[in-house]
Amino acid sequence: MIHEGERNQSAFILAEGWACSFKQLADGERQIVDVQIPGDFLGLRSILFRTADHSSEALTRIEASEVLAADIFDSFAEAPRLATAVLWAASRDEAMVVEHLVNLGRRSAEMRMAHFLLELSTRLHLVGIGDRTGFDCPLTQFHLADALGLSAVHVNRVLRHLREEGLVTFQKGHVAFDDFFGLVALSGFNTDYLDQDGPLLR
Amino acid sequence: MIHEGERNQSAFILAEGWACSFKQLADGERQIVDVQIPGDFLGLRSILFRTADHSSEALTRIEASEVLAADIFDSFAEAPRLATAVLWAASRDEAMVVEHLVNLGRRSAEMRMAHFLLELSTRLHLVGIGDRTGFDCPLTQFHLADALGLSAVHVNRVLRHLREEGLVTFQKGHVAFDDFFGLVALSGFNTDYLDQDGPLLR
DNA sequence: CGTTCGTTTGAGAAACCTCAAGGTCTGTGG
DNA sequence: CCACAGACCTTGAGGTTTCTCAAACGAACG
Known part of the structure; x- marks a missing residue:
C-alpha cells in the first residue's frame, strides 16, 4: 500500500481490517511503528513528504477509502476547522x-506486551470492537516481536509467562484478558494519550 | 515550561538554546522523546490536546517566543497554506x-549513540550550528541515557568504546567526529527523514 | 501426504543493568 | 587560599534480561 522511499503516495482511511506501518533496516530487521484498526488514518505523513518515510502492510483483508492529497489541502481553504x-x-x-517509544525505552518485555495489548484493546473498544474480556487479533508472534523490539522467541x-500468571491469554488469534486490572497495574497503562475526545473545534 | 497532565499549555518556537521533551514514568524513570534546538517548535501537541501528554525542560538558558493556540487556529482561516x-x-x-523508535527497537547501544549524535549534528547544521568536525552539546551522560533507553553507566x-575505535569523542560538552563516515556506516544513518526541504505549498 | 507457517521449548551466549567506589571539576563559604 | 559540597564522569564485579541457534510440534493447505 505504502512503500518507503516511493513518491506521491496516497493516504487512506481504513474502513475494515487491520494494517501496520513499519520501517525496514538495511540488515533486514524491521520495526513496526504502529498498528492501524478501522477508523484510523493511514499514511498521512507520506503525502506531506515528497517521499514516504515508512511502509505499510495489510494484516488482514482490508477496505479503505483513498484520500487525495489535493483534496485535503483544498479543503483547508474552504473549512479551516478541518485543518485543525x-x-x-x-x-x-x-x-x-x-x-x-517510552514502551521500548523504559519498560521490560512483559510490561511492553501488557501495555501493547491494553492499548489495542482500548482503541478497538473506541470503535466498538471487543470488550474487557478480550478481542480477536490477527497479529502473529513475529508481528509482536517487530512491534515490541523483541525476538519472536x-x-x-513472555506470553507464556503472562498466561501462567493468570493475566492474559493470547492464543489462536484471540486475546483473552484473565485479569484486566492486574495487567493495567503491571504495565502502568494510562489512557490519557488516547482518551482525547476529539479536536477542539470552537 | 510544559508539564505533563496540565491544561491549556502554550506552544513556543525556540529562538536560542536547547530543550528536551520527555515522559516520566511512575517509578521515576523517564524517557526523553526528542531534543529541541533553535528553530524548533515546542509543545505543539500540548495545545491541540486539552492536557499536555508530555513535559518539556530547558537544557540551557533559552529564548523562545510563545505561540498562542488561538492565533494558530485563527490563522488557518486566513491562510490555508499555513495550515499545511x-x-x-x-x-x-x-x-x-x-x-x-526504530533506534530503540532495533539498534544496539553503539548504533543508537552514533545515530543520535549524527541526527543532532545534521539538524544543528541545518540551522547553521556546528559542522562535520563536531558541535558543542550541553547534554550530560544522564540525558543521553534517558534519550537512548540505556543506563548512564x-x-x-559506549562513549569510551566509540572513542577508542576512533569514531567520535564526546568530552567536556563537545562532540568531535573523528570518523564521520565510519559513524554513518556503523549507525545506518540516513538523512531522508530530516532532509525534507519544506512543506509542499502549491 | 508433504509443505509451509506459526508456535513451543532448551541451552548457551551476548548485551545491558545494578551496585559500589573513586575521580575530576567547579563553585562557594570560611 | 583552603575546605567542602555537588554534579558529572569513570571503572570494576557480578547479576539479569534478552538473544541466537537449534530442534521439534501442530494446524492448515494444496
Missing part, C-alpha cells in the same frame, strides 16, 4: 508513537 | 520520533 481536525489526528498519531516466553 | 505548513512541521516531528562505556 487533521492536525489533531496527526497529533494523536504522534502521541501513540511517543507512548511506544522471547515474545513466546 | 503547520501540519508539515508536526509530521516532521513525528518522523523524528519514529526514527527514535552503559552510556559511559
Whole structure:
C-alpha cells in the first residue's frame, strides 16, 4: 500500500481490517511503528513528504477509502476547522508513537506486551470492537516481536509467562484478558494519550 | 515550561538554546522523546490536546517566543497554506520520533549513540550550528541515557568504546567526529527523514 | 501426504543493568 | 587560599534480561 522511499503516495482511511506501518533496516530487521484498526488514518505523513518515510502492510483483508492529497489541502481553504481536525489526528498519531517509544525505552518485555495489548484493546473498544474480556487479533508472534523490539522467541516466553500468571491469554488469534486490572497495574497503562475526545473545534 | 497532565499549555518556537521533551514514568524513570534546538517548535501537541501528554525542560538558558493556540487556529482561516505548513512541521516531528523508535527497537547501544549524535549534528547544521568536525552539546551522560533507553553507566562505556575505535569523542560538552563516515556506516544513518526541504505549498 | 507457517521449548551466549567506589571539576563559604 | 559540597564522569564485579541457534510440534493447505 505504502512503500518507503516511493513518491506521491496516497493516504487512506481504513474502513475494515487491520494494517501496520513499519520501517525496514538495511540488515533486514524491521520495526513496526504502529498498528492501524478501522477508523484510523493511514499514511498521512507520506503525502506531506515528497517521499514516504515508512511502509505499510495489510494484516488482514482490508477496505479503505483513498484520500487525495489535493483534496485535503483544498479543503483547508474552504473549512479551516478541518485543518485543525487533521492536525489533531496527526497529533494523536504522534502521541501513540511517543507512548511506544517510552514502551521500548523504559519498560521490560512483559510490561511492553501488557501495555501493547491494553492499548489495542482500548482503541478497538473506541470503535466498538471487543470488550474487557478480550478481542480477536490477527497479529502473529513475529508481528509482536517487530512491534515490541523483541525476538519472536522471547515474545513466546513472555506470553507464556503472562498466561501462567493468570493475566492474559493470547492464543489462536484471540486475546483473552484473565485479569484486566492486574495487567493495567503491571504495565502502568494510562489512557490519557488516547482518551482525547476529539479536536477542539470552537 | 510544559508539564505533563496540565491544561491549556502554550506552544513556543525556540529562538536560542536547547530543550528536551520527555515522559516520566511512575517509578521515576523517564524517557526523553526528542531534543529541541533553535528553530524548533515546542509543545505543539500540548495545545491541540486539552492536557499536555508530555513535559518539556530547558537544557540551557533559552529564548523562545510563545505561540498562542488561538492565533494558530485563527490563522488557518486566513491562510490555508499555513495550515499545511503547520501540519508539515508536526509530521516532521513525528518522523523524528519514529526514527527514535526504530533506534530503540532495533539498534544496539553503539548504533543508537552514533545515530543520535549524527541526527543532532545534521539538524544543528541545518540551522547553521556546528559542522562535520563536531558541535558543542550541553547534554550530560544522564540525558543521553534517558534519550537512548540505556543506563548512564552503559552510556559511559559506549562513549569510551566509540572513542577508542576512533569514531567520535564526546568530552567536556563537545562532540568531535573523528570518523564521520565510519559513524554513518556503523549507525545506518540516513538523512531522508530530516532532509525534507519544506512543506509542499502549491 | 508433504509443505509451509506459526508456535513451543532448551541451552548457551551476548548485551545491558545494578551496585559500589573513586575521580575530576567547579563553585562557594570560611 | 583552603575546605567542602555537588554534579558529572569513570571503572570494576557480578547479576539479569534478552538473544541466537537449534530442534521439534501442530494446524492448515494444496
